[in-house]
Amino acid sequence: MTDLPWGPALLFCPADRPDRFAKALERADAVILDLEDAVDPAARPAAREAVLDTPLDPARVIVRINPAGTLDHVADVEAVRASPYRTVMLAKAERVTDFAALDGLRVIALCETAAGVLAAAELAATGGVIALMWGAEDLVASLGGTASRHPDGRYRDVAVHARSAVLIAAGAFGKAAIDTVHVDIGDHDGLAAEAEDASAVGFAATACIHPGQVEVIRAAYRPSDEEVAFARDLLAAAGETAGVFRFRDRMVDGPVLRHAEAVLRRVGA
Incomplete structure (x- = not known):
């Protein structure tokens, strides 16, 4: 396992909700200001302004930016470069050329499509990439599927494979791996089990979507x-x-x- 400069609980926060930024950072080890899925496309210009106008500790902020090849990606990168933040999470990373505009930034490559999982090793080998993360829901959507989990909450085999593939690719090139979010916010037992497994096999952190999940993740990563x-x-x-x-x-x-x-x-x- 390669370490990250933060603790194990990384909390997503919609970038169009600046009223939540400071509180999210206070609760978590690092905050991921999300300019992608958490923000309606029409609200993204205002969200970029919020990222610029709401100061936070740059050392503990990650900005999730839209996929390469989109107009939002160009605007997101411009906003990040005008901000004090230097760590980005690239949504739907699939090829090394996706990093073309990110020179000088620390990059977390989010492997959340079939192409991204297949390219995980190539992405991990790229300079400037500090970590890989995987995503279950977008992965299954990219396959034309409808659910990443069985009714009892267990991941389906394709998600288990992707999780392992991204972890191994990151480790092979000395990069950190970040486990994906547990979308059932109230299922603390399920989150704890997944985070304990993530810690045991070498993930450096687990992302989350609600402040109530932070302490569950920290406890799972903390040795007895x-x-x-x-x-x-x-x-x-x-x-x-x-x-x-x-x-x-x-x-x-x-x-x-x-x-x-x-x-x-x-x-x-």
């Missing part, structure tokens, strides 16, 4: 006291031992030590 103590004891034992060794009835080798290091990295130790 027992996990932290075990990781510290294991690494201390490893410092006195060469090669593979046995620790509390477990075989320990290099990958297991890296797991322990990741646990401590989660708590800043």
Whole structure:
């Protein structure tokens, strides 16, 4: 897992609601000001003005911009360059040429179409890209489907495949991976399970759409006291031992030590 400069809970906020900007940033580790799906196309010019006119800490702001090849994309990039913000999330990223206008910006490539998932490795290998994120709903829409989840809330196989493909592509090129939103706002148990799994397999963060989801995500990414103590004891034992060794009835080798290091990295130790 490659780290991001923020904590694990990234909160989307519609860019046409400047009254919510500061509150969203106060609640989350970083805020994603959304100029794309959360804003009616007719309201996007006013939303860009709101992004420019409502000051926030630039270090904790991401601006989601519209897909390359659209007029909104051009206007979004102009607005970002006129702002203090230097991290963008490119919606529906599908090819390296989509980054043509983003030189000098930190880019999160949002792989949320069939073409984007297939191109994930190529996108991750591109300079300026700091992370990949995947999206379930747009992906299924791009396939002509109607639902990313089974009735019981589990992701359908195609969504599971896309999630894994984007995570592996990001990791292969040393980039962070961000897990997608849990759209059932009241389903905290389901969100917790997904965020715990995301943390376990190497996602650096999970995006969310409601302030009430932030603490659920943070708790899921936070190692327990027992996990932290075990990781510290294991690494201390490893410092006195060469090669593979046995620790509390477990075989320990290099990958297991890296797991322990990741646990401590989660708590800043």
